[in-house]
Amino acid sequence: MLPLFFEQAANGLQFGLMLFLIAAGLTLVFGIMDTINLAHGSLYMVGAYLGAHAAATTGSFLLGLFTATLGVAAIGALLELFVFRRLYARDHLDQVLVTFGLILIANESVRWLWGDRPLPLDAPSAFAGPVEFHGFSYPAYRLLLIFVGLTLAALLFALLKFTRFGMWVRAGAANRPMTEAMGVAVPRLFFVLFVVGAALSAFAGYLLAPLSAVQPGMGENILILAFVVIVIGGIGSIRGALVASLLVGVVDTLGRALLPELLRTLTNAQLASHLGPTLASMSIYLLMAAVLYFRPQGLLPTRL
Amino acid sequence: MKRLPHLLLPVALGLFATTVPWWLAWLEQDYYLGLATRIVIYALAATSLNLLIGFSGMVGFGHAAFFGGAAYLSAYLTQYGWYSAWVAWPLSLAFTGVLATIIGLFSLRTRGVHFIMITLAFAQMIHYAIVAWPAAGGDDGLPLVQRSSLPPLDLADDRQLYWLALALTGAVLLALSYLARTPLGHAWIGIRENERRMAALGFPVLPMKLACFVVSSLIAGLAGILLVQQTGMASPTHLSWTTSGQLLVMALIGGAQRITGGVKGALILLLAEEWLAHLSAYPHFWIGLLLLALAFRGELARTILGEKGR
Numbered sequence: 001m002l003p004l005f006f007e008q009a010a011n012g013l014q015f016g017l018m019l020f021l022i023a024a025g026l027t028l029v030f031g032i033m034d035t036i037n038l039a040h041g042s043l044y045m046v047g048a049y050l051g052a053h054a055a056a057t058t059g060s061f062l063l064g065l066f067t068a069t070l071g072v073a074a075i076g077a078l079l080e081l082f083v084f085r086r087l088y089a090r091d092h093l094d095q096v097l098v099t100f101g102l103i104l105i106a107n108e109s110v111r112w113l114w115g116d117r118p119l120p121l122d123a124p125s126a127f128a129g130p131v132e133f134h135g136f137s138y139p140a141y142r143l144l145l146i147f148v149g150l151t152l153a154a155l156l157f158a159l160l161k162f163t164r165f166g167m168w169v170r171a172g173a174a175n176r177p178m179t180e181a182m183g184v185a186v187p188r189l190f191f192v193l194f195v196v197g198a199a200l201s202a203f204a205g206y207l208l209a210p211l212s213a214v215q216p217g218m219g220e221n222i223l224i225l226a227f228v229v230i231v232i233g234g235i236g237s238i239r240g241a242l243v244a245s246l247l248v249g250v251v252d253t254l255g256r257a258l259l260p261e262l263l264r265t266l267t268n269a270q271l272a273s274h275l276g277p278t279l280a281s282m283s284i285y286l287l288m289a290a291v292l293y294f295r296p297q298g299l300l301p302t303r304l
Numbered sequence: 305m306k307r308l309p310h311l312l313l314p315v316a317l318g319l320f321a322t323t324v325p326w327w328l329a330w331l332e333q334d335y336y337l338g339l340a341t342r343i344v345i346y347a348l349a350a351t352s353l354n355l356l357i358g359f360s361g362m363v364g365f366g367h368a369a370f371f372g373g374a375a376y377l378s379a380y381l382t383q384y385g386w387y388s389a390w391v392a393w394p395l396s397l398a399f400t401g402v403l404a405t406i407i408g409l410f411s412l413r414t415r416g417v418h419f420i421m422i423t424l425a426f427a428q429m430i431h432y433a434i435v436a437w438p439a440a441g442g443d444d445g446l447p448l449v450q451r452s453s454l455p456p457l458d459l460a461d462d463r464q465l466y467w468l469a470l471a472l473t474g475a476v477l478l479a480l481s482y483l484a485r486t487p488l489g490h491a492w493i494g495i496r497e498n499e500r501r502m503a504a505l506g507f508p509v510l511p512m513k514l515a516c517f518v519v520s521s522l523i524a525g526l527a528g529i530l531l532v533q534q535t536g537m538a539s540p541t542h543l544s545w546t547t548s549g550q551l552l553v554m555a556l557i558g559g560a561q562r563i564t565g566g567v568k569g570a571l572i573l574l575l576a577e578e579w580l581a582h583l584s585a586y587p588h589f590w591i592g593l594l595l596l597a598l599a600f601r602g603e604l605a606r607t608i609l610g611e612k613g614r
Contacts, residue, residue: 036417038549086600092363092417094599097556100549101595108589224428224545231421278436285429289410292422296414 003136008257009250014142016249017149021204022222023229023241024156025197031173031236031302033088033190038099039079040201041223042106047072047202048209048218049110052121061124068206069199076198080191088190107216119214121206145207152200153242160238169193173236173302225252228288234298243299248284255280321470325463334462341466341534343574348473349527350554350566355480356520358561359489360513361496362412365420365548366427367524369407372543374400374525376434379538382449383439389452389459397525403430404521408514424545431543445539448532459533469530473567476523480563492516524551557598 026040047068055064083102087095122128123141130137160166168189171179180186205219212218229248233240260276267275291299324340349371356364378396386392407426414422434440441447451459459465483489491512494502503509532538541547550573558568576594580587 030417034417036420083596090599092420093357093552093556093560096363096365096549097553097595098599100553101592101599104588104592104595108586108592112586112589220546224424227421228425231418231425235417274436274438278433281432281436282429285425285432288425289422289429292414292418292425293410296418 004257005254006136007138008254010138010146011142011257012250012253013246014145014149014249015253016246017146017153018204018208019222019225019229019249020153020242020245021149021200023226023233023245024238025193025200026226027230027233027236027238027241028169028173028193029190029197030230032169032176032186032193035084035088036092036095036099037084038096038223039102039106040197040226041219041221042103043072043076043198043219044201044205044222045110045214045216045219046075046106047205048121048214049114049119050202051206052119052209052214053114055121056119064121065203065206068202072202073195073199076195077191079198080194084194085187103220106219111216116216119209121209121214123210141210148207152203156200156238157242165189165192170302173238225284228284230298232288232291232299234301237298237300237302240298240300240302247287251287252280252284255283259283318474322467325466337462337466338534339574339578341462341469342531343570344466344469344473345527345530345534346551346554346574347567347570348469348476348530349524350551350558350570351473351476351480351563352520352523352527352566353551353555354558354560354563354566355523356516357555358563358565359484359492359496360516362513362517363420363552364423364517364520365545365552366407366423366425367521367551368543368545368547369427369430370400370404370521370524371528371531371547371551372538372540373403373430373434373528375528375532375538375542376440376446378452378529379446379448379532380439382452383446385449387450387453389454392452393526393529396529397522400525400528401518401522404518405514408517408521412510412513412517424548427543427545427548431540431545434543435540440538443540445537445541448536448538451533451536465530465533469534472526472530476526477563477567484563488512488515553595557595 022040022044026037029035029037029040050071051064051068053064054067055061058064079102083098087098127140127144129140131140131143160169168179168184171182171184172186172189176186205222225248229241229244232247233242233244256277259280260272263272263276263279266272321344325337328334328337328340349367352370353364353367356362374396377399378392381392381395386395407423411419411422411426435442451465453459454468457464457468459468484493491502491507494507495509495512499509528538528542531542554569554573555566556569557572558565558570573591576591577587580590584590
């Protein structure tokens with residue numbers, strides 16, 4: 001039981017960190033510009049596709065990573081300039097309408113270009129096997145993801161905490177009108193944020209591709225998870241996003257792995273095998289509803 | 305135009321809609337009766353959101369829970385031989401009502417973006433609960449054993465099912481346009497415009513909002529029940545958040561604050577889908593472009609669709 005627990009906890013940490021990369025850009029966009037972007041999951045999907053395609057043609061995993069990140073950063077820049085810039089002042093209904101349209105366009109475009117069948121992407125051969133550590137063995141690729149996720153999260157925090165740009169972002173998230181009054185060009189700030197958010201999301205999409213399937217519609221489930229993270233953490237709060245994504249990653253992964261076992265000791269096996277997965281997949285939404293009910297501003301809100 | 309009675313257009317459209325099965329038979333295009341039925345049913349489902357958004361200003365992003373929930377329960381009841389619509393449908397609606405009351409009591413504590421998100425969260429819970437429930441067929445969905453019996457109607461006849469859906473949709477539209485002129489309708493609009501003032505005036509704001517939420521959910525549930533009759537299947541798609549999004553988009557492109565907005569939206573979206581599916585292997589690409597065009601042509605789009613500014 002104990003090795004299983006540690007392995008699943010590590011998987012949860014790894015998933016949570018990737019979720020953080022996806023949610024980080026979205027929460028800032030949401031917090032500063034009060035804009036609902038349903039198409040954020042599509043950026044994640046397009047990143048995985050671009051990367052998998054580049055990796056398949058060049059044979060280099062790293063080149064795929066660069067293509068995914070830079071390609072989606074460029075797409076994000078175009079989207080910001082031509083679509084989102086016109087959306088900020090609109091109400092949430094228009095934002096839902098437009099970004100829902102973008103999802104449809106993105107899903108059909110990847111079907112058009114790459115077909116319905118999932119694209120294969122293997123982890124780089126150096127990280128294909130497991131790592132042995134004091135009798136525990138753990139997939140090397142997942143360990144790499146944990147390491148990369150932690151590094152990027154630390155970099156992002158340093159950027160937000162110690163640079164002038166980061167100070168503007170934090171100020172914008174906490175009180176946008178005041179920040180604008182102090183002379184910060186919030187629209188330009190937001191352009192950079194949107195592009196960085198898009199690139200981070202594509203980065204995570206590509207890195208997760210060897211563990212999941214690259215297929216049309218893959219962005220939609222992750223989008224909903226990212227929204228759960230954002231709402232639990234507090235809209236616009238990057239610290240909240242980190243805490244919430246680790247919470248969601250661990251609760252989701254551990255719940256799926258351990259709840260059926262746990263229930264088996266309490267009730268009969270048949271009921272447990274049905275109830276376990278249900279409760280596990282519902283657990284994060286229960287968590288979200290509970291947070292919204294008791295602390296509508298999220299766990300670590302930005303606004304004071 | 306101003307001298308013409310304002311009832312002329314709805315009556316003409318209603319007459320046309322009623323005679324659609326005969327037109328299709330005359331054109332030997334009976335295949336499209338299924339599409340016509342789906343349009344009417346989705347119009348009903350989208351109208352439920354026009355009630356919620358248009359009257360009390362709440363943007364629900366989880367109506368798939370009620371639409372799909374009622375669909376599943378009504379399909380499930382046929383598995384146990386409950387074919388009578390007089391029994392199975394009210395039961396399914398009662399379940400939807402209870403569900404909506406519980407979800408509403410929690411969700412109505414929040415506003416704006418948080419309301420959008422919490423309704424989404426509840427809908428996802430319902431989705432996973434039903435899909436994981438062993439008797440509901442998992443990812444394959446739940447087939448309807450046979451269409452409900454609703455004497456004196458015979459729903460096995462596609463035309464009678466169409467007329468039933470049309471009659472129910474028409475009745476709901478009439479009821480809503482009547483409701484808009486009642487004190488309750490005015491109070492809902494007052495809540496939409498200024499909730500705090502309505503509370504200060506002594507209106508029971510929370511029960512009124514809850515009533516609007518539950519009624520809206522019941523309409524969505526009724527549409528779900530009808531859809532299962534038409535497709536013969538309750539599927540996980542009906543519960544997914546994309547269905548909530550699709551219904552919302554229908555309600556929006558027809559004009560969110562208009563009672564007839566959902567009807568226009570369902571008509572535009574489903575007809576465009578059908579037409580584009582003939583032209584292209586990737587119809588939703590063009591639908592996406594259409595949504596963008598509708599949103600960004602702004603005033604122009606609103607004039608075409610008949611919404612008089614906002």
